[in-house]
Amino acid sequence: MSAMLDIPEEDRLILEAIEKWLERDVRPHVMRLEHADEYPHEMVAQMREMGLFGATIPREYGGLGLSAGTYARIVELIAETWMSLTGIFNSHLIMAACVARMGTEAQKRHYLPRFASGELRGGLALTEPDAGTDLQAIRTRARREGDAYVVNGTKTWISNGIHGQCFALLVKTDPEAQPPHKGMSMFIAEKGEGFTVSRKLEKLGYKGIDSAELVFRDYRIPAANLLGGEEGRGLQAALGGLELGRINVAARGCGIASAALKDSVRYAQIRRTFGKPICQHQAIQLKLGEMATRLQAARLLTYDAARIYDAGRRCDMEAGMAKYFASEAAVENSLEAMRIHGGYGYSKEYPIERYFRDAPLMCIGEGTNEIQRIIIARQLIERNPA
Amino acid sequence: MKVLVPVKRVIDYNVKVRVRPDGTGVDLANVKMSMNPFDEIAVEEAIRLKEKGAAEEIVAVSIGVRQAQETLRTALAMGADRAILIVATDDVHQDIEPLAVAKLLAKVVEAEKPGLVIMGKQAIDNDMNATGQMLAAILGWPQATFAGEVTIEGDHALVTREVDGGLQTIRVRLPAVVTADLRLNEPRYASLPNIMKAKKKPLEEKTPADFGVDVSPRLTVLKTREPEGRKAGIKVKSVDELVEKLKEAGVI
Ligand SMILES: Cc1cc2nc3c(=O)[nH]c(=O)nc-3n(C[C@H](O)[C@H](O)[C@H](O)COP(=O)(O)OP(=O)(O)OC[C@H]3O[C@@H](n4cnc5c(N)ncnc54)[C@H](O)[C@@H]3O)c2cc1C
Numbered sequence: 001m002s003a004m005l006d007i008p009e010e011d012r013l014i015l016e017a018i019e020k021w022l023e024r025d026v027r028p029h030v031m032r033l034e035h036a037d038e039y040p041h042e043m044v045a046q047m048r049e050m051g052l053f054g055a056t057i058p059r060e061y062g063g064l065g066l067s068a069g070t071y072a073r074i075v076e077l078i079a080e081t082w083m084s085l086t087g088i089f090n091s092h093l094i095m096a097a098c099v100a101r102m103g104t105e106a107q108k109r110h111y112l113p114r115f116a117s118g119e120l121r122g123g124l125a126l127t128e129p130d131a132g133t134d135l136q137a138i139r140t141r142a143r144r145e146g147d148a149y150v151v152n153g154t155k156t157w158i159s160n161g162i163h164g165q166c167f168a169l170l171v172k173t174d175p176e177a178q179p180p181h182k183g184m185s186m187f188i189a190e191k192g193e194g195f196t197v198s199r200k201l202e203k204l205g206y207k208g209i210d211s212a213e214l215v216f217r218d219y220r221i222p223a224a225n226l227l228g229g230e231e232g233r234g235l236q237a238a239l240g241g242l243e244l245g246r247i248n249v250a251a252r253g254c255g256i257a258s259a260a261l262k263d264s265v266r267y268a269q270i271r272r273t274f275g276k277p278i279c280q281h282q283a284i285q286l287k288l289g290e291m292a293t294r295l296q297a298a299r300l301l302t303y304d305a306a307r308i309y310d311a312g313r314r315c316d317m318e319a320g321m322a323k324y325f326a327s328e329a330a331v332e333n334s335l336e337a338m339r340i341h342g343g344y345g346y347s348k349e350y351p352i353e354r355y356f357r358d359a360p361l362m363c364i365g366e367g368t369n370e371i372q373r374i375i376i377a378r379q380l381i382e383r384n385p386a
Numbered sequence: 387m388k389v390l391v392p393v394k395r396v397i398d399y400n401v402k403v404r405v406r407p408d409g410t411g412v413d414l415a416n417v418k419m420s421m422n423p424f425d426e427i428a429v430e431e432a433i434r435l436k437e438k439g440a441a442e443e444i445v446a447v448s449i450g451v452r453q454a455q456e457t458l459r460t461a462l463a464m465g466a467d468r469a470i471l472i473v474a475t476d477d478v479h480q481d482i483e484p485l486a487v488a489k490l491l492a493k494v495v496e497a498e499k500p501g502l503v504i505m506g507k508q509a510i511d512n513d514m515n516a517t518g519q520m521l522a523a524i525l526g527w528p529q530a531t532f533a534g535e536v537t538i539e540g541d542h543a544l545v546t547r548e549v550d551g552g553l554q555t556i557r558v559r560l561p562a563v564v565t566a567d568l569r570l571n572e573p574r575y576a577s578l579p580n581i582m583k584a585k586k587k588p589l590e591e592k593t594p595a596d597f598g599v600d601v602s603p604r605l606t607v608l609k610t611r612e613p614e615g616r617k618a619g620i621k622v623k624s625v626d627e628l629v630e631k632l633k634e635a636g637v638i
Binding site: 009010012013014016017020021024049050051052054055064066 | 420455456459460463575576577578579581582584585
């Protein structure tokens with residue numbers, strides 16, 4: 001909370017409202033929903049009422065137009081309570097960001113207000129069974145037929161795949177194009193005939209939120225839904241959303257790392273061994289000291305990347321650093337929290353094991369941490385020619 | 387009908403308070419402050435009256451340090467229409483006493499002419515439970531304290547009060563002062579769009595001098611100290627032993 005004292009009044013009011021919601025309507029239900037892997041319908045309705053589905057959508061299209069800095073703090077706060085919830089609005093907002101950035105005026109007018117109100121929710125459909133990091137290797141194909149395209153292929157791991165209605169769908173419009181990205185296009189795809197969910201995917205963590213495999217079989221989509229009205233700009237659309245996406249994943253990492261630290265600080269004062277609270281044992285103090293420092297560093301990297309993003313400057317290197325560091329901080333802090341909690345850290349009656357299951361996803365999503373370091377190195381070389 | 391809702395900025399109920407080393411009170415520098423929870427209930431009730439068509443305008447008023455502006459913005463984000471801030475001190479540690487607050491509120495009432503003042507039954511910082519009653523006395527208005535339910539019927543309000551041993555329903559003529567108890571309602575949290583809109587709602591700033599009210603303290607705090615820590619308990623083996631121990635302790 002101390003981190004909140006020096007932020008602008010309006011942002012603080014927003015964060016306070018969110019905190020109240022988390023306290024009253026989220027925290028009491030997380031354990032049950034998490035362990036039943038149940039979709040949080042009520043919380044989604046409340047997030048809609050609060051306006052979260054329009055958080056970063058420009059005001060002129062019905063959104064709140066929040067800065068990346070404010071948005072990152074919101075994400076962090078929610079992730080601290082239940083990381084899964086952040087995925088429900090984040091991939092939705094990245095889809096919206098694609099439309100806001102690359103869509104035609106007609107597409108923006110048609111979709112953004114409905115995205116902002118949460119009437120139409122969804123996410124990003126990029127990954128396929130045989131292509132994740134290497135998006136140019138995707139095989140989903142859209143063929144032009146008159147004033148429509150016919151789509152065939154499979155997408156996997158799609159967050160909000162079951163409960164969402166609309167997806168930013170990356171396809172190949174020309175599989176022979178060289179370089180391959182010139183044959184890639186993005187569609188705003190609403191569910192309909194030929195667009196089905198084949199199954200819900202079971203996973204280690206990130207419970208409650210639906211990850212699904214989507215199948216397209218002769219799915220006809222109007223040519224008007226081709227993002228930007230032009231073929232060949234799909235990869236650009238997909239990659240352009242990644243800076244904000246990475247700041248968001250970094251913020252989620254901060255949230256998990258912070259929850260792990262908070263729980264540990266509390267527990268270390270209550271749990272006693274050998275006649276004293278374990279926080280008085282040096283071995284535990286070393287852990288707490290490292291965890292707190294790691295969290296602080298992760299936060300500063302995240303806020304800094306957001307600040308550069310908000311200033312309208314290129315921040316792929318900074319966002320990559322934040323995403324890489326904060327996600328690793330989440331993994332390390334959750335493991336340390338587990339050690340501090342001893343057997344209880346391994347128990348499903350405590351939230352520590354959840355942090356431990358949720359944290360590794362932060363290392364995979366929005367570009368794996370391997371790729372982040374490669375991006376950082378490339379930028380380093382580019383910015384510092386010998 | 388216009389509804390006036392006084393709101394106070396107090397230390398957040400989740401903060402573990404610390405007594406200042408000099409014993410003059412609780413440390414309020416750099417701690418999280420929020421709207422007094424009972425005032426939040428009062429704001430919510432005013433909004434519900436408006437939604438039911440029983441009220442047209444909600445004016446929130448706060449008296450204290452300039453930072454209470456934030457508390458007023460919260461009230462505006464929840465649904466109040468405009469706000470009045472009376473900056474009565476620069477010192478976050480100076481509590482404006484109930485009588486001074488009541489006098490200032492009486493002046494605001496004179497100027498605004500509301501049909502109803504609804505406020506928290508007490509502030510969670512000093513637990514005085516006095517301002518509403520004093521205000522009603524100064525104005526010569528009826529009062530209905532500890533409200534658990536409020537219904538407006540023409541020029542009267544039907545108020546169910548939470549009293550020791552049960553509920554009491556009274557009818558008071560309007561204008562009146564009503565103080566809100568915990569179970570009156572569950573306040574809404576402001577939506578994000580409403581927080582952004584609240585920034586544009588009118589917030590007027592005044593000083594006690596504008597109303598000719600002297601807010602200098604009349605009470606002297608002699609000492610503030612933390613509550614005694616709880617002593618460790620003991621385990622008893624049987625009901626007989628329990629009864630014996632309770633007798634020993636002189637509690638039965
Ligand atoms: C819970 C969950 C939710 C998801 N949600 C979505 C979603 O909503 N939408 C969506 O489109 N996708 C989603 N994904 C997919 C996710 O984005 C991919 O899993 C991720 O991009 C990695 O791709 P991959 O799994 O195919 O791994 P691969 O690309 O096969 O990578 C395997 C390994 O090789 C490494 N590697 C790959 N290329 C290189 C290289 N050039 N140099 C060095 N190392 C390399 C990777 O870092 C990784 O360690 C989700 C995944 C999960 C687990």
